[in-house]
Amino acid sequence: MEADFAEYLDEFARRDWETLDPDAVTDPVRVAVVGLGWFARDWALPGIARSAYTEATVVTDIDDDAVEAVAAERDLTGVTPDEFRSGAAADAYDAVYVATPNATHLEYVEAAAEQEKAVLCEKPLEATLDRARRLVAACRDADVPLMVGYRMQTDPAVRRLRELLDAGVAGDVIGVHATMSQTMLGELGGEADQWRLDPELSGGCALMDLGVYPLNTTRFVLGADPVRVSGRTQTNHEAFAGVDEHATFRLEFPGGVDALCSVSQNAQHASRLEVTGTDARLILDPAFYEREDRGFAVVRDGTRVDVDFDQVHQIEEEFAYFGHQLLAGEPFHPDGEHALADARALDGIYESAETGRPVDLGDGDAA
Structure with missing residues (x-):
């Protein structure tokens, strides 16, 4: 293996x-x-x-x-x-x-x-x-x-995962499962981050603040954009009144590949991305937080290989890429048009949460 x-x-x-x-x-x-x-x-x-x-x-x-x-x-x-x-x-x-x-x-x-x-x-x-x-x-x-x-796009663990998928190590991708959760009011200093609880400033909470990580990272590693989304949001505690405390959503990609994601601002800390294919599973766990090392594993036929690798400072990598591309006169991959696909997906998930129906994203629209 x-x-x-x-x-x-x-x-x-x-x-x-x-x-x-x-x-x-x-x-x-x-x-x-x-x-x-x-x-x-x-x-x-x-x-x-x-x-x-x-x-x-x-x-x-x-x-x-x-x-x-x-x-x-x-x-x-x-x-x-x-x-x-x-x-x-x-x-x-x-x-x-x-x-x-x-x-x-x-x-x-x-x-x-x-x-x-x-x-x-x-x-x-x-x-x-x-x-x-x-x-x-x-x-x-x-x-x-x-x-x-x-920043996930310049993290080597994510880039290696994408390379393995492109090389066919996992076989045909069948589905993706991702989760990201934290106790926001405890982990991020409580009163210092109240703007996330203001819908006018944040646009939402769990989905906007955390959901964008599994959404965009899945798009990046699959090299595809979702064509249909659906989702559900929940708010159970008074501190989160007016915004979503928890969210679950489904991203439907071309070829019948689905990504099932859950995020929460008030649950036990977790951060995981798992891509399941016909031949193997590729796992990032921990996956998304800048303040913890990433874990990378490949599982096939009952055998798991955990990769030991030198960790990087995620934000250094992001700014190195930003400065490098400007100095080299090269374009950015995560540019505005790329980000608009996320904005449309997030908007569609919130619409689905309100109506209870899936939302077709189509081919997008111009900025």
């Missing part, structure tokens, strides 16, 4: 997208970080610093104290959101990373596009499908590159 897929697992953490020499980079992409929540502070800024292709130069947030503290700690230029939108410090950055609540992505991306800066926008694109379309259109009309922050 091992001989059949060993060649695909050689140098497991390799960057198959990398064509530039990181040691030769003298002028990395200068990044303005918009939004200084826990993820930006604890993961994005360190990831930018670790990447040879990027460096942070400017930060902004609606919290003046956070801007002052982070700017002083990291020797960066701090500006107010109004100053950022006006382009007051535009000469100090080449690209903009937007990590604000979902419903505020559009305004900052529009400002970056007007300044002709490349954009890395966190997922999901926006709080509604209409606003997601407007965001993509803003970058398209300004002819600025837009990448969406699907």
